[in-house]
Amino acid sequence: MTAFLPVAVLLSSLIPAVVTFFLDQEAHRLRNALTLGGAVLKLALIVAMLVAVAGGAAYEARLSLAPGLYILLRLDAVALLFLSLSAVLWLLTTVYAIAYFGTKAELSRFFGFFSLCVAATTGLAMSGTLISFLIFFELLTLSTWPLVAHKQDRPSLSAARSYLFYALPASAALLIAVIWLEAATGPVVFIEAVDFGALSENSQRAIFALFMLGVGVKAALVPLHGWLPAAMAAPAPVSALLHAVAVVKAGAFGVIRVIYDVFGPERVAALGVGVPLAALASVTILWGSLRALQQDEIKKRLAFSTVSQVSYIVLAAALASPAALVGGLAHLVHQGLMKITLFFCAGIYDERAGVKRIDGLDGLGRRMPWTSTAFSVGALGMIGLPPLAGFISKLYLGLGGLEAGAPWVLAVLAGSTLLNAAYFLPLLYRLWIVPARDGAAGDERAPGLLAPAVVTALASVAVGVLAASALSPLSWADLIVARGYLR
Amino acid sequence: MSALVLLLVLPLAAALATLLAPRAAPALTLGSAAAGVGAALRLAQTVAQDGVQAIALAGWAPPLGITVAADGLAAAFVLMTALVMLAVALAAKVDLAPGRAGARVAFGFWPIALLLWGALNAVFLSRDLFNLYVGIELLTLAAVALVALSGKPGALVAAMRYMIFALAGSLLYLLGVVLVYGGHGTLDVGLLAARTPAATDALALALMSAGLAAKTALFPFHVWLPPAHAGAPAPASAMLSGLVPKASFVILIRLGFEAMPDQAGAGALLLLGLMGAAAVIWGSLRALSQPRLKLIVAYSTVAQLGYLFLVFPLAGGDGAAQPWAAGAWTGAMFQALSHGLAKAAMFLCAGLWVMAAGGDRLTDLRGLARPMPMTAMAFGLAAVTLMGLPPSGGFTAKYLMMTAAFASGQWGWALVLAGGGLLAAGYLYRPMAEVFARDCPVTPQPVARAWQAVPLALALAAIVLGLISAPPFDLLQVGRPAAAEVGL
Numbered sequence A: 001m002t003a004f005l006p007v008a009v010l011l012s013s014l015i016p017a018v019v020t021f022f023l024d025q026e027a028h029r030l031r032n033a034l035t036l037g038g039a040v041l042k043l044a045l046i047v048a049m050l051v052a053v054a055g056g057a058a059y060e061a062r063l064s065l066a067p068g069l070y071i072l073l074r075l076d077a078v079a080l081l082f083l084s085l086s087a088v089l090w091l092l093t094t095v096y097a098i099a100y101f102g103t104k105a106e107l108s109r110f111f112g113f114f115s116l117c118v119a120a121t122t123g124l125a126m127s128g129t130l131i132s133f134l135i136f137f138e139l140l141t142l143s144t145w146p147l148v149a150h151k152q153d154r155p156s157l158s159a160a161r162s163y164l165f166y167a168l169p170a171s172a173a174l175l176i177a178v179i180w181l182e183a184a185t186g187p188v189v190f191i192e193a194v195d196f197g198a199l200s201e202n203s204q205r206a207i208f209a210l211f212m213l214g215v216g217v218k219a220a221l222v223p224l225h226g227w228l229p230a231a232m233a234a235p236a237p238v239s240a241l242l243h244a245v246a247v248v249k250a251g252a253f254g255v256i257r258v259i260y261d262v263f264g265p266e267r268v269a270a271l272g273v274g275v276p277l278a279a280l281a282s283v284t285i286l287w288g289s290l291r292a293l294q295q296d297e298i299k300k301r302l303a304f305s306t307v308s309q310v311s312y313i314v315l316a317a318a319l320a321s322p323a324a325l326v327g328g329l330a331h332l333v334h335q336g337l338m339k340i341t342l343f344f345c346a347g348i349y350d351e352r353a354g355v356k357r358i359d360g361l362d363g364l365g366r367r368m369p370w371t372s373t374a375f376s377v378g379a380l381g382m383i384g385l386p387p388l389a390g391f392i393s394k395l396y397l398g399l400g401g402l403e404a405g406a407p408w409v410l411a412v413l414a415g416s417t418l419l420n421a422a423y424f425l426p427l428l429y430r431l432w433i434v435p436a437r438d439g440a441a442g443d444e445r446a447p448g449l450l451a452p453a454v455v456t457a458l459a460s461v462a463v464g465v466l467a468a469s470a471l472s473p474l475s476w477a478d479l480i481v482a483r484g485y486l487r
Numbered sequence B: 001m002s003a004l005v006l007l008l009v010l011p012l013a014a015a016l017a018t019l020l021a022p023r024a025a026p027a028l029t030l031g032s033a034a035a036g037v038g039a040a041l042r043l044a045q046t047v048a049q050d051g052v053q054a055i056a057l058a059g060w061a062p063p064l065g066i067t068v069a070a071d072g073l074a075a076a077f078v079l080m081t082a083l084v085m086l087a088v089a090l091a092a093k094v095d096l097a098p099g100r101a102g103a104r105v106a107f108g109f110w111p112i113a114l115l116l117w118g119a120l121n122a123v124f125l126s127r128d129l130f131n132l133y134v135g136i137e138l139l140t141l142a143a144v145a146l147v148a149l150s151g152k153p154g155a156l157v158a159a160m161r162y163m164i165f166a167l168a169g170s171l172l173y174l175l176g177v178v179l180v181y182g183g184h185g186t187l188d189v190g191l192l193a194a195r196t197p198a199a200t201d202a203l204a205l206a207l208m209s210a211g212l213a214a215k216t217a218l219f220p221f222h223v224w225l226p227p228a229h230a231g232a233p234a235p236a237s238a239m240l241s242g243l244v245p246k247a248s249f250v251i252l253i254r255l256g257f258e259a260m261p262d263q264a265g266a267g268a269l270l271l272l273g274l275m276g277a278a279a280v281i282w283g284s285l286r287a288l289s290q291p292r293l294k295l296i297v298a299y300s301t302v303a304q305l306g307y308l309f310l311v312f313p314l315a316g317g318d319g320a321a322q323p324w325a326a327g328a329w330t331g332a333m334f335q336a337l338s339h340g341l342a343k344a345a346m347f348l349c350a351g352l353w354v355m356a357a358g359g360d361r362l363t364d365l366r367g368l369a370r371p372m373p374m375t376a377m378a379f380g381l382a383a384v385t386l387m388g389l390p391p392s393g394g395f396t397a398k399y400l401m402m403t404a405a406f407a408s409g410q411w412g413w414a415l416v417l418a419g420g421g422l423l424a425a426g427y428l429y430r431p432m433a434e435v436f437a438r439d440c441p442v443t444p445q446p447v448a449r450a451w452q453a454v455p456l457a458l459a460l461a462a463i464v465l466g467l468i469s470a471p472p473f474d475l476l477q478v479g480r481p482a483a484a485e486v487g488l
Helices: A004-020 A028-054 A078-100 A107-126 A130-147 A154-185 A201-216 A227-233 A235-242 A247-263 A265-271 A273-294 A298-319 A322-353 A369-382 A389-403 A408-434 A447-465 A472-485 B004-018 B022-050 B071-095 B103-125 B129-146 B153-182 B189-193 B202-216 B223-230 B233-243 B244-259 B266-288 B294-311 B316-319 B325-355 B373-387 B392-409 B411-436 B449-467 B470-477 B482-486
Strands: A060-066 A069-075 B053-056 B067-070
Touching: A004 A028, A004 B244, A028 A060, A028 A078, A028 A107, A060 B244, A060 B392, A069 A078, A069 A107, A069 A130, A069 A408, A069 B022, A069 B153, A078 A107, A078 A235, A078 A247, A078 A322, A078 A472, A078 B067, A107 A130, A107 B071, A130 A154, A130 A235, A130 A247, A130 A408, A130 B103, A130 B392, A130 B411, A154 A201, A154 A227, A154 A265, A154 B392, A154 B411, A154 B470, A201 A247, A201 A265, A227 A235, A227 B053, A227 B325, A235 A247, A235 A298, A235 A322, A247 A265, A247 A298, A247 A322, A265 A389, A273 A298, A273 A408, A273 B233, A298 A322, A298 A389, A298 A408, A322 A369, A322 A389, A322 A472, A322 B071, A369 A389, A369 A408, A369 B153, A389 A408, A389 A447, A447 B067, A447 B244, B004 B022, B004 B053, B004 B067, B022 B053, B022 B071, B022 B103, B067 B071, B067 B103, B071 B103, B071 B244, B071 B325, B071 B449, B071 B470, B103 B129, B103 B233, B103 B244, B129 B153, B129 B223, B129 B233, B129 B244, B129 B392, B153 B202, B153 B223, B202 B244, B202 B266, B223 B266, B223 B294, B223 B392, B233 B244, B233 B294, B233 B325, B244 B449, B266 B294, B266 B411, B294 B325, B294 B392, B294 B411, B325 B449, B325 B470, B373 B392, B373 B411, B373 B449, B392 B449
Parallel strands: none
Antiparallel strands: A060 A069, B053 B067
16 A cells, blocks of 8 residues: 555556547547546545555655665655645646636646646656656656647747756756766665765766756756746746756755755765755745846736746745745745736736736726736735735744744845835736726636636635634644754 | 577568568567567576576587577667567568558568568677678668669668778778687687687687678768668668667677676777767767758768767776676667667657658658647657667666766766767757647558557657666676676
8 A cells, every 4th residue: 555555656646647648639528637637536545545554654666677776655754744835725726727728739748747747747846866866857857848838829839948948957967967976876865874985076066067957947946947037938827847846846846855865965065056046946945036026917916026026936845944845845835826916817817808918907806806806815924914825934934034044035025025026016906906997808708717816815715814723734844853854 | 699699580470471472561560579579588587587598500519510609789679679570560661561662662671570580689699700691791781772772873882882881890890819729719609709819819809890880880980871861761760770789789798798808908098989979969960960861860870870989988986896797798789789770769759740741851851749749749858868878778877977087087988978969959859840830741551549559659768778777687688798887
């Protein structure tokens, strides 16, 4: 049973992926049933394991590749945090995507890669060795490309090319980092301490830098972030998935794994690489916000906001104090919920009202109240209004900064909050206060699109308001840290 | 044991049969290829369980008689070859039907393809330098005939150039064999390993290696390869690119690691490695600027073969201390096997695309992903293997070789491996982007899904090789020469 469950979780999206590829374009019902069924099944499996892991159980499965080298799927508390996030949001995004695409062409390809992408994220979350992490990380890169290129028009193809242009050199860097490290230390298993004895300090620094280059592209660290705003050309469900769960989160998760499970926070501190990383994350937080201010398109502004927000997690990981880490891990979930709400809504504005640019939002609040309320909740959460999700993250991050002896973090947070307000409040002002233009149209009679957005908006309120309850992401993050994630 | 004999005899018998009954040739080839896959699986299983399978022909042990033997290496290559042959036979049934390709091609292809298969098996299973010579000569003649098959002027020129290089290579190899026989009085690989070194050994090995490098199209002897592989009909190209160079490479491995590991000088190893690195870089750069798909795929073969030669400087080293000792040697074998599968898949895709779109200029391929999604997927998966991205056989190969490079402190080769992967992404992205573009200028000829499944199956096999790499890894270790572990 302990080996069966992780494999079953992986297969719950891998099998739909493979089968979907061979389905007829017209087999809409069967395809939707498969994708949704997989999502529901996965969620059920994860809930079952959540209960068990909270009680101390551990699951693992391994697949041998070569002597000493194996893919290890293991469910520890950190893995489950990311895994539950991806499973919940995948289910909602599936509902949204089915409503969004309707009966358009090439959907078997789309949903095939969509499920494959989630399978890769699932595998990534459960990876228990460095080599498994690498394999699923690359599988994620490859399975996202067709999603970004899905519309197959010129902007999509150029966005997809730009994505690979950033991602493949990063893969090469990551591969070199992994092999350089493992050639000296033997295969790295995430639970065991790594013996760095054979490597000089400078080699270790170089390996760390290569690792950060490898995962930093996905986490959209400045200056490696250029692909993310370009990837806006993708359909709305893809953007939602990309920004909330799959790609950028894989990068942030990678940063956490590298710092805590490969190097260990003490070694990171001893090598003196934590502070530069924290500084880079801070620059990214501010730079992303500044760039977001300059955008006229809704999705572009949201994209730069993602650049900024994901680096909260990187900053937290780099600070390596308990409170910061709790905040960072919680933000992994919080940012996902808030950002996916915003992207769902942006997609609804585009589909149902034809609004892509910010100045088109004028007066939409009254015509599309549900969408606009969800959007506002997401935006206010991002700004960090108490007691919404973003506030909890920022609170813990600030405390963590003080704990780590880095009070400048407060300044970064304050600056970022001001900027967040500066780029989100005008949108809310236009939605609710500016009167509608003449001839503006739009309605939100699309339950398949609206329901996921409302659910995620509610969830982002709930995780903030109920942060103290035992079931909240914050408490789970607390559990992770309390179980000794900070060695 | 019987599987081993069957694999040697069946292709040649089938080749004769197709000459006697030309109408039944496709069915005969298909049947024997299917039987070949079965026999190869059986052989691989036996080797994995019971170790090396050897037969002394007519009961005469060397040095009087000659032996054929299947170690893990041979069994793996024989199996890969059988799989590719089965796919090629299926693809050729459509692509080279008499109505499409002309009577001459339709008649000539089948016996030559079977002959080529027989020659490949003979090379993989032989342990005698002269036997190997006969095998590789037969292989060369069959391959040249395949290149010339269409009879077009360009193809004939390419075939001629190929023949000149290949025969020069044969001559050099034969000279080396003569020196070895003069020095030791035997040509058996096993006996040569235990010989007392003679003064002429170094020269003999150098001559044989040069000859085989020319046949393997190692840079700078690669100039014959792109026109020859790009000019042949697609099923023929699949064999020429995926299988034929592997035969001369296997002989090189047998010589270098089994017969005369003591003769390898540091300079010679470095030279082979450098030529391999140059092939990776030059082949990739040339592939980046080709206007036609089949030329891109052919130049990619030049680059991919280059990786194989990195095994000479990399094998052994400090890698012996690692749990994956002999990583570089095994990695090179993984590279050869997965390249064979993936490259054959790519050429078969190209064949179907040419059939549908009428040409293989990149602009002809615009938008083909929509009517032919399975071939696009197959090409994409094959590309993943050639780029060395996980999960694929190409990744396992790259991982093992790079680990050996870092473990032995030879970082330069690791950079070649990583950079080669990026270049491969660059040149393979060009056809992928065209195929995925939305607008399709011409209405393509419909191609049945079943035919599209053939390259997809091959490409998937290359992926599976990486995903389930423990059994092939273990198979390759059976009878692995000691030099693969301790280095040259």
